[in-house]
Amino acid sequence: MTHYVKAWILALGLILTPAAASAQDAQPEAAATEEVAEATDAAASPSGLDPALYVPMKPTPGVGMPVQGGIDFQPQVSATGKQAKWINNAILLPIITVISLFVLALLFWVMIRYRRGANPEPSKTTHNTFIEIVWTVIPVLILLVIAVPSISLLAKQFEPAPEDALTVKITGYQWYWGYSYPDNGDFEIISNMLPEDEAKARGEPFQLAVDNRMVIPVGKPIKMLVTGADVIHSFALPAAWFKLDAVPGRINEKVMQIDEVGVYYGQCSELCGARHGFMPITVEVLPEDKFNDWVRANGGTVSGDETETDDGGEEAAETAEVAAAETTDGAAADAAAAAN
Numbered sequence: 334m335t336h337y338v339k340a341w342i343l344a345l346g347l348i349l350t351p352a353a354a355s356a357q358d359a360q361p362e363a364a365a366t367e368e369v370a371e372a373t374d375a376a377a378s379p380s381g382l383d384p385a386l387y388v389p390m391k392p393t394p395g396v397g398m399p400v401q402g403g404i405d406f407q408p409q410v411s412a413t414g415k416q417a418k419w420i421n422n423a424i425l426l427p428i429i430t431v432i433s434l435f436v437l438a439l440l441f442w443v444m445i446r447y448r449r450g451a452n453p454e455p456s457k458t459t460h461n462t463f464i465e466i467v468w469t470v471i472p473v474l475i476l477l478v479i480a481v482p483s484i485s486l487l488a489k490q491f492e493p494a495p496e497d498a499l500t501v502k503i504t505g506y507q508w509y510w511g512y513s514y515p516d517n518g519d520f521e522i523i524s525n526m527l528p529e530d531e532a533k534a535r536g537e538p539f540q541l542a543v544d545n546r547m548v549i550p551v552g553k554p555i556k557m558l559v560t561g562a563d564v565i566h567s568f569a570l571p572a573a574w575f576k577l578d579a580v581p582g583r584i585n586e587k588v589m590q591i592d593e594v595g596v597y598y599g600q601c602s603e604l605c606g607a608r609h610g611f612m613p614i615t616v617e618v619l620p621e622d623k624f625n626d627w628v629r630a631n632g633g634t635v636s637g638d639e640t641e642t643d644d645g646g647e648e649a650a651e652t653a654e655v656a657a658a659e660t661t662d663g664a665a666a667d668a669a670a671a672a673n
């Protein structure tokens with residue numbers, strides 16, 4: 334009798350197990366539906382900013398991002414990038430190709446012409462002054478040809494920022510980026526990678542797209558101050574030929590100027606921990622007026638926008654400064670008189 338009871342309990346258990354399993358499934362499904370709903374909301378106002386001021390730009394396929402089967406550098410959108418790509422394609426690649434083919438031909442010639450069968454008595458020659466001079470001088474000339482454009486490019490990349498440059502401070506965190514704009518009221522943008530469905534919904538490449546982009550004006554030198562908050566990261570944007578390490582306790586500086594409006598993707602390029610591969614960079618380059626609108630949408634300030642109270646404050650500060658200088662002069666004059 335007892336084994337009947339056991340059999341019934343077992344049968345009941347078997348019937349209920351799939352039901353319990355599907356009950357467990359049901360919960361994540363509901364969560365997924367909520368996520369989709371959230372994603373749709375985000376698509377309606379993807380940036381979360383006032384759409385009258387800023388709507389994230391769609392990227393151009395193949396520009397500012399890696400392409401399937403690509404073997405060349407990305408199309409370059411900065412002056413240094415264009416020069417660097419030109420050096421690679423017009424100077425380095427042809428020289429490398431000619432040298433490789435020449436050495437290969439020499440190898441084949443030696444292997445065939447001087448093999449044991451064709452040349453049973455090898456020559457005992459050890460020196461040939463002419464050939465030694467040739468194989469020293471020609472490589473030196475080749476290196477000189479490469480050095481001239483490459484050193485000038487290096488110098489150009491590290492020229493100090495001009496007076497009118499816009500400063501952007503970039504901080505690498507484990508594992509996202511922060512962009513702050515000290516010239517525009519010092520607001521900070523926190524930039525995290527978008528989940529796959531959200532990136533797709535926005536028509537952007539997954540693992541390169543972010544929720545909040547770094548936005549800069551087109552054709553303007555940007556003074557990039559790069560630092561790390563925890564470990565060493567590296568800010569890299571291949572389309573702009575820009576890469577700079579983000580080191581904690583230290584600020585690295587380099588100018589970046591992008592001359593074409595668009596969306597460009599990059600990645601952290603210094604192994605920085607578990608989610609190193611998931612802290613992409615998205616830079617959106619806009620005309621100056623659109624950039625100013627984006628600053629305003631983020632609650633930042635644009636020079637020329639200052640309110641009257643601000644001007645009043647500045648004037649008051651200037652007056653105070655002048656007064657202080659006069660006092661100091663007066664005091665100095667008094668001291669001089671006393672000394673006399």
Ligand SMILES: [Cu+2]
Binds near residue numbers: 506
């Ligand atoms: Cu990193």
